[in-house]
Amino acid sequence: MIKLISVIISTYNPNQEKLDLTIKHLEEQSLSKDCWELIIVDNNSSKDVKINCSPALSYQLIKEFKQGLTHARLAGIRAAKGELVVLVDDDNLLMPDYLENAASFFSANLNLGAAGGKILPAFDNEPEAWLADFYELLAIRNLGDEVMLARWDNTYPKVSPVGAGMVLRMNALTDYLNKEHLILDRTGNTLSSGGDNDIVIEVLKAGWEVGYFPSLELKHLIPPSRTTFKYISKLTKESSKSWVVLLLSHHICPWKKIPRYTLPIRKIKAWFAYKAWSNKTNYIKWKGACGTFDGLAT
Template sequence: MNNKEEAVFSISVIIPTYNPNRDRLNKTLVALKAQTLALTQWELIIVDNNSTPPVKADLSWHPDAIILREPMQGLTYARLRGFNAAKNSLLVMVDDDNLLDENYLQNATTIFGNQAGLGAIGGKSLPEFEITPPSWLKEFYGSLALRDMGHETHIQSWQNNYPQYGPIGAGMAIRKEALASYMKKAQSQQNMITDRTGTSLASGGDNDIVLELLRSGWLVGYFPQLVLHHIIPKERMEVAYLAKLLNNTNHSWIKLLHSHGINPWKKIPGWTVPLRKVKGWFVHNAFAGKVNYIKWRGYCGTTDALARLEP
């Protein structure tokens, strides 16, 4: 690992997107336009992951902005397209519904400048609801990529498990040289976590990056001065969506941990899955209300994954 610091960091902001909501994407771009970091110190890369129709956006306000197209479906492939195209030493991943606070990019450059061993960092992802949310939604903030872990900084190294304060994909800032191991893994296509593809709500691509960085000797951290607001529309507060989300993400979480050799659960016989799900229906009181039902669907995703584990 090369810890040599640069006098001035430049950033590549990467926005992977698939059939984006035009209003939300525009709000994301407006927030980027308001960044206090000079436009000359960062480039903007939008990766259109095979949208229909192709993504269009007014980028005339930025002197170094481009829309690229990645035909291979999947969030991971879109991110890789952005990583390979990026010209700068720091990368910031921004979802097409993320509103970065105006000092986000400036704060990221400062943090990396002060911490030579940091490979990836993140901060607070706060909700911006399009309608008033139901009171029970807080149970699933983590699944919706929302988090506020307080006002203290936390830095972690590899500890043979997933780091409590590891950054999430929304707003994750990465030192490009720290991606070497992950990019090598991507080229080999071995144990790749492809993340969301089409209508699938699977995830884990960002967690895969974090684990690869940690195993390579880099540090990851949570920095509360990095703040973004995540737009949560009405449809993401519906029971059917959240049930599918928890089911898909729990399934991919097991797959991710297993691929890194840190899965604490054992493989289960496939024939037991229906029985476990029926038992789980009663254990989780899935009939008792929305929260219970959604959690049961998450349990079902975990059960399916454990039955399909490779040796």
């Protein structure tokens, strides 16, 4: 049985209303508060982070001065005392049974190293229709209602959890914690990513299973600023580059590296191949291709 879960919220200049909601949903967890701890990591915010919660909820607030989500998560994990770690962003609303379900799944499957579930969007405003093609970039995922598990086979499994709500067995993190970390995640206002994928790969390579459990459900609060054409275009390009760099670092990249001097002509050819001028979706996909080229030229 899992005796203690460590919930880690990493935050940087948070929206106070969304952070308050994130904590409120943790307060409403069905799992007894004696069975989990809350660690909040302030990732060098420009002003003090204010924590609003009931007196019944105790928490530990630590500050990580090294900028970047990876640094913040590492600080939280190293401060954690639980057998399980749950990574929560400061705009994630966990359903009331989230922690209880996590404890149950990991108690029943002793080879389970990492897990996630459904991440449903909660938009402040109704987004334009084209955004649906890029939900995955916004950590929105719904793989259905069946439990799915995967092991390492030198490829990245589709069922792998993403950072929002990711549940990790502490014993599965030994190799990840002891490695030299490739910092791909967001630092300040950059939109690079991949730190959560790096965790999953290290867990898999260490011999653990990863899984998708649909009853691990949370809502992701998404403001209008993250649904704009400009934002998604930039996010797509930077995420694509980060993904390639990550795959190269683990020697599982399916594409060959390319000379940097070929970048301009490749991007021009891709502009026409994707018909990037024709609509927003095609333009964003072209930006993703440009990011991939940039990654392969590193």
